[in-house]
Amino acid sequence: MLISVEVNGEVVTWDVDPRETLVDAIRERARLTGTHVGCRSASCGACTLSLDGLTVKSCCLLAAEADGRTVRTVEDGRTPPEVDDIQEAFIAAQGMQCGYCTPGMVMSVRHLLAQNPDPSDDEIRRGLAGNLCRCTGYVNILKAVRAVRDARLGR
Numbered sequence: 341m342l343i344s345v346e347v348n349g350e351v352v353t354w355d356v357d358p359r360e361t362l363v364d365a366i367r368e369r370a371r372l373t374g375t376h377v378g379c380r381s382a383s384c385g386a387c388t389l390s391l392d393g394l395t396v397k398s399c400c401l402l403a404a405e406a407d408g409r410t411v412r413t414v415e416d417g418r419t420p421p422e423v424d425d426i427q428e429a430f431i432a433a434q435g436m437q438c439g440y441c442t443p444g445m446v447m448s449v450r451h452l453l454a455q456n457p458d459p460s461d462d463e464i465r466r467g468l469a470g471n472l473c474r475c476t477g478y479v480n481i482l483k484a485v486r487a488v489r490d491a492r493l494g495r
Contacts, residue, residue: 342356345403347413348411348413349416352370361401362396363401366398370413374443380399382470384444385397385471390416391406391409393410412447414447426449426450429488433480433487435483436473438474441471441473448467449467452464458489458493464486465482467485
């Protein structure tokens with residue numbers, strides 16, 4: 341079936357299998373491999389992206405469900421190796437080890453800070469609740485989010 345999707349500001353048309361997931365379409369058709377595939381059951385958050393301004397687990401959405409909608413990925417507005425302030429903070433705070441969860445974490449942090457520019461630690465934890473990291477213990481991830489929050493607020 342033919343679908344039309346805005347991906348990172350560019351409208352694309354794809355002929356997708358009705359069973360194709362959004363994460364597979366993003367990775368294979370758009371060649372945007374920053375969105376990772378982890379569990380394929382919406383448990384880990386590695387595939388988190390923005391769909392019409394809300395974070396979603398793209399492994400459990402069909403590509404057809406994105407027809408006529410707007411998708412933003414971790415690459416939005418950047419050409420690797422360019423990074424945004426959130427990604428810079430993750431690097432500076434050593435908020436990643438293997439890095440597999442990082443794109444999904446970054447997408448969740450982007451959404452969190454867009455909704456709440458001054459989140460408390462509890463609000464940061466809730467904002468990241470759908471993203472699992474098996475390496476870090478989350479301490480440096482929280483440190484990275486606090487650093488972005490404080491820098492954006494001029495603290």
